[in-house]
Amino acid sequence: MSTTAQPGPVSIPAPRSSQRAGQRSNFELYSWLFMRISGVVLVFLVLGHLLIMNVLDGGVQRINFAFVAGRWSSPFWQVWDLMMLWLAMLHGTNGMRTIINDYAERDQTRFWLKMLLYVAAGFTILLGTLVIFTFDPNIG
Amino acid sequence: MSVGTLYRGGEGMWTWVLHRITGVSVFFFLLVHVLDTALVRVSPEAYDLVIASYKTPIVNLLEVGLVGAVLYHALNGLRVILVDFWSKGPRLQRQMTWAIGAVWVVLMLPGTFFMLKHTVENLFGSAA
Ligand code: HEM
Numbered sequence: 001m002s003t004t005a006q007p008g009p010v011s012i013p014a015p016r017s018s019q020r021a022g023q024r025s026n027f028e029l030y031s032w033l034f035m036r037i038s039g040v041v042l043v044f045l046v047l048g049h050l051l052i053m054n055v056l057d058g059g060v061q062r063i064n065f066a067f068v069a070g071r072w073s074s075p076f077w078q079v080w081d082l083m084m085l086w087l088a089m090l091h092g093t094n095g096m097r098t099i100i101n102d103y104a105e106r107d108q109t110r111f112w113l114k115m116l117l118y119v120a121a122g123f124t125i126l127l128g129t130l131v132i133f134t135f136d137p138n139i140g
Numbered sequence: 141m142s143v144g145t146l147y148r149g150g151e152g153m154w155t156w157v158l159h160r161i162t163g164v165s166v167f168f169f170l171l172v173h174v175l176d177t178a179l180v181r182v183s184p185e186a187y188d189l190v191i192a193s194y195k196t197p198i199v200n201l202l203e204v205g206l207v208g209a210v211l212y213h214a215l216n217g218l219r220v221i222l223v224d225f226w227s228k229g230p231r232l233q234r235q236m237t238w239a240i241g242a243v244w245v246v247l248m249l250p251g252t253f254f255m256l257k258h259t260v261e262n263l264f265g266s267a268a
Contacts, residue, residue, distance in 0.1 A: 056254070090164070140185065
């Protein structure tokens with residue numbers, strides 16, 4: 001609780017920036033909405049994943065190559081993992097974009113941090129997708 | 141501290157700070173986790189070797205932290221969504237904060253038990 005705030009009405013000062021004027025893109029609105037829709041789906045995908053992998057039936061102790069091969073022999077878990085990969089990466093990357101916008105003050109810093117973020121995210125999504133689609137249980 | 145600030149201090153700020161910290165931590169873990177899983181494309185041995193590190197006591201403990209962080213982020217995310225979209229959300233947001241705290245504790249108690257069961261049995265030598 002704030003100890004110095006006086007009782008009485010509180011308000012947010014009017015924005016000083018005139019950025020809204022003439023702005024046509026709704027990108028930030030869709031981004032806000034995407035965080036919420038992907039969040040709801042991720043509750044099932046991610047919490048289900050953690051429950052199965054870490055808690056039930058011996059948890060992480062039973063995981064090895066054969067266990068992965070067994071799961072990915074079923075299209076159900078392939079689709080589950082693929083959706084989880086894409087949604088979590090896009091949700092997380094969009095969240096990181098917001099945070100960079102909040103804390104990076106110089107335009108240059110902001111730009112390069114976001115480039116680093118997008119390259120890392122693109123690489124990870126591509127790699128994960130390839131691994132799911134090209135998995136070979138008889139490798140090695 | 142300026143007068144008229146709506147959110148500074150108080151549980152509204154701390155739930156947000158925690159949401160942000162857990163979101164960033166889980167994101168970085170996810171980058172690593174896709175990399176370690178990608179080892180299934182290298183060889184069964186390479187994958188099993190890195191997964192073996194997930195089974196050691198210290199990493200096992202970190203996993204409890206990871207699950208706790210994700211669970212908090214998920215529950216608080218749902219609370220934020222309800223505040224935004226549910227007509228009663230803003231009025232009940234404080235009660236919902238206590239509710240997600242309770243749900244978190246209730247799920248983490250048995251969750252922690254099962255996640256650490258094997259490690260504890262191994263370390264303290266009861267039937268493994
Ligand atoms: C499990 C279900 C999840 C739910 C319900 C959820 C919900 C949300 C919501 C609603 C927001 C937006 C908050 C706002 O606009 O104020 C958000 C932000 C965020 N989420 Fe998630 N999320 C989930 C999973 C994840 C995962 C798996 C990651 C990591 C890959 C993640 C990373 C982030 C990040 C980095 C932010 C930005 C935080 C900020 O701006 O302070 N979330 N989450």
